[in-house]
Amino acid sequence: MGKSDLAVLFSIGMYLLSSITSVFVNKYVLMDDVIDTVLLILLQHLSCLLFLFLFKKYLTKLQNDNNTEGENFSLYEGIKHMWLLIISFNFTLILGNICLKYTNISSYQLARSMTLPFNFFFSYFYFKQIKFNILMICSCILVSIGFFIFSIDAVNTNYRSVLYGTTVSIIQAIHLNLLKQKLLIYKNKMIMLRYNLIYSSIILFIYLTITRDIFAVFNLNYRAAFFLFLSCVSAICVTFSSFLCIYYTDNVVYNMFGNGQKKKKKKDKKLNEQMNEQMNEQMNEQMNEQLNEKLNEKLNEKLNEKLNEKLNEKIIENKN
Known part of the structure; x- marks a missing residue:
């Protein structure tokens, strides 16, 4: 097994573990109704930026210098080239947390399962990043049938889960395709991640300052602060592993960890x-x-x- 195979397995395993942990921890944080979803995302962004700063030297060594030379750009150029990615990134997180807030954990993944079919749709018809594959098509059909069955019951019990789940699935599918597109142009994943987090944090901070929701962080009890800490740690793992997964595989395989395998090198x-x-x-x-x-x-x-x-x-x- 080569280094690339180990990198794929490590990134996929890390993503699966951190994603499951993140769902449970975020649910506990949102259930207390002490922290707004936007404030939670801002604190997670700041945690990721802190991780980037503390482990900057180590993360720089992971990059291939031949592929990343000359990829530093100004803040203006960054927002000029990445504004769509930044918007889709933040809307995916915000709507995903809102969906989690109004659904139970068992229904959350079902509500967001349409990411796979939408991802396949956008990847093939708009971004031209994949080719037709029978297994992928069958997976999309099965997921769509499962979502349809879930929606029949959920519309009567909790229509918000269907509404937010479908919306966030569309936005996340667009975001994953945009991210894959940018990662093929800019090989330096850490530079892209840093700019994405910086811009997102600035936008969310301005919004929370205007709404004055940012001051809620000073009213946390010990229990809420503990789960918030766990949420930030899991967010760091999810963010970095998702970038690695999309870079080493593709954005559709990224949604099919249970069934998908790594493509052959050729x-x-x-x-x-x-x-x-x-x-x-x-x-x-x-x-x-x-x-x-x-x-x-x-x-x-x-x-x-x-x-x-x-x-x-x-x-x-x-x-x-």
Whole structure:
């Protein structure tokens, strides 16, 4: 078993364990109704940033220097290239916690199970990141049938679970595809993660300051503070393992840990080559558009200057 196989198994195992732990811990925190869902997410973001800062040297060693040179960019460039990723990331977390708040733990995963079919749909039809696979199609059909059966009963008992579950499934599917797309362009996962967390924390902090919900953190009792600490630790594990899972596999396999297996290296290389070609084409198109705009601006400026000069000359001649 190679290093890449071990990395995949480690990231998948870490994600499964931390995800299950996170669901239970977050449920306890939200049940107390002391902390708002947005405040909980902000504290989790800050915990991840603290982890990044404390283990910066170790995490930097994990990166391949040949693939990550020159990927540091300014805050303006970061938000320019990642704003869709940031928005989808935060809405996924917020709506996911709201869904968890209004459902019991046993129904939570069922409510969010439509992430897999939506993920497959967006990956194939919009982002062109995967090819048709019979096993994937069968998995999507089975999940959709299970969600439909769950919805028939849930609509009568708890319609919010169906509403929030479907909404967060769509947004998470879009987020996973955007994340995979960006990870193929920017190989430095830690840089992307840091910028994502920084921007998200700033946005959430401004929102919580306006609503004054941020002060609720000072009213926590020992029990709530303990579960909040566990929630932040599990959030760190979930965040880092999810980035690793999507990077080493793909965003559909990421949703199919129970049934999916790692693709063969040849298929991975072909898929990555195709994705890189598409990314290069998109980047070249954007560069050409920008160059054409600049050239047109310069040409228009020169033409205007010449026209103004001729007009001035004619005006002077007429006066004389």
